[in-house]
Amino acid sequence: MLKRWWFMERLRPTVPEQRGGELSKERQQLVLDEWAAARERLDRLVSARVAAVGDVLRTAELPLNRDPSSGPAGDPVADSDCTWAFDAYQAAGKLVDEAADLPDLAAAAVLADRALERFAAAHARAAGQPAPRAARRCFYNPLHEAAEDAHSPVRKQHRQRARRRSGPREAAADRRPACPSCRRAILAGQTPDVLPALVPVKLSRLRTARVLVPYYSVPQQWSLWSLCVCGAYGDEWPSLVLRGEHRKRAAAARKA
Numbered sequence: 449m450l451k452r453w454w455f456m457e458r459l460r461p462t463v464p465e466q467r468g469g470e471l472s473k474e475r476q477q478l479v480l481d482e483w484a485a486a487r488e489r490l491d492r493l494v495s496a497r498v499a500a501v502g503d504v505l506r507t508a509e510l511p512l513n514r515d516p517s518s519g520p521a522g523d524p525v526a527d528s529d530c531t532w533a534f535d536a537y538q539a540a541g542k543l544v545d546e547a548a549d550l551p552d553l554a555a556a557a558v559l560a561d562r563a564l565e566r567f568a569a570a571h572a573r574a575a576g577q578p579a580p581r582a583a584r585r586c587f588y589n590p591l592h593e594a595a596e597d598a599h600s601p602v603r604k605q606h607r608q609r610a611r612r613r614s615g616p617r618e619a620a621a622d623r624r625p626a627c628p629s630c631r632r633a634i635l636a637g638q639t640p641d642v643l644p645a646l647v648p649v650k651l652s653r654l655r656t657a658r659v660l661v662p663y664y665s666v667p668q669q670w671s672l673w674s675l676c677v678c679g680a681y682g683d684e685w686p687s688l689v690l691r692g693e694h695r696k697r698a699a700a701a702r703k704a
Contacts, residue, residue, distance in 0.1 A: 476657050483646050483660065487550060490591075494553045494560075498540045501560040505537055505567060511574035529570035529579075532683060536563040539689035548698035551645050551663040551671060555678040555694075558590050559686060562679070585680035587624035587664070589643040595625035625677075643678070645671065648704045656704075670701035 511526050536559040543556035562582070569579035584595040621634040630640035644660040647670065651657050666674050672685065672694050679685040688694070 479646075479660060480658060483550075483644075483658075486644075487547075487553070490550055490553045491544070491547070494557045495544055497557050498537070498544055498560045501537055501540070501564055504564060505534065508567065511567075511571040523573050526570040526573040529566045529573065532686065533563040533566040533570065535686040535690065536560070536566065539686040542689055543694065546695060548694075548701075549645050549671075550643060551666070551673040551678055552694060552698075554589075554591050554643055554663070555673050555685070555689075558585060558677070558679045559689075584625045585677050586627035586630055587677055588626060588630045588640040588662075590678045590680050591643065592627040592629065592641070595627055596631060647701060650704075666701075668697075670697050670704070672697060 511530060540556040540560040540563065543552050543559070547553045547556065565580070565582045569582075572579045584597060586592040586595045617635050617637060621631050626634065626640065633640040642662040642664075645663040645666050646658050647661055647666055648656050649659050663671070663678070664674050668674050672688060673679065676682050676685065
């Protein structure tokens with residue numbers, strides 16, 4: 449099975465801090481140029497990732513149950529996992545082809561990775577083994593390395609020792625799944641390296657600008673990915689993508 453691969457390259461555009469009243473045409477163009485450069489980099493990375501996952505799924509054997517005592521039918525849960533994995537891979541490819549913004553590409557990478565996870569789970573169940581635990585994605589940027597496991601014995605001991613000195617930063621760091629880098633940033637009182645999204649903002653009655661915001665702050669009517677960490681949690685996302693729901697919401701954002 450393909451070894452897990454995470455996008456470690458920093459994708460946050462180097463755009464100066466944006467203040468609504470100071471958003472000149474030059475600054476707006478800088479935002480768009482930096483966004484376009486980040487999109488091009490991410491498109492290359494995600495396309496390669498989805499292609500690699502496709503190679504695995506095409507060459508791997510289906511997890512058929514070969515135990516004669518179990519009868520002719522396979523494990524229905526393993527069958528369901530396998531079907532979901534292929535749907536997620538197909539949805540990932542569709543997102544790469546039709547991505548309107550960085551979170552669409554991030555979702556393609558997440559769904560491709562989850563397709564491998566679910567395919568591995570199908571093989572494990574068909575073999576009568578426990579399914580491997582799925583990775584927890586970083587809420588702030590699901591392309592980062594895996595989020596720290598809040599339920600691990602080490603983290604539990606650390607939290608018990610730190611309970612008496614816990615403050616607002618510790619509470620903020622524990623509020624969402626976070627990779628080690630983002631967690632350290634929050635504990636240091638800094639902003640984590642958040643995946644950005646490009647959204648329209650009305651500056652006046654006649655003027656609208658596009659600005660970069662955290663992907664999770666985008667209104668749900670404009671994006672599928674605001675509340676599910678770009679498809680990391682929940683199983684409905686492949687079917688929604690295959691029905692074109694991501695395109696409908698991107699169109700609603702463009703009309704805003």
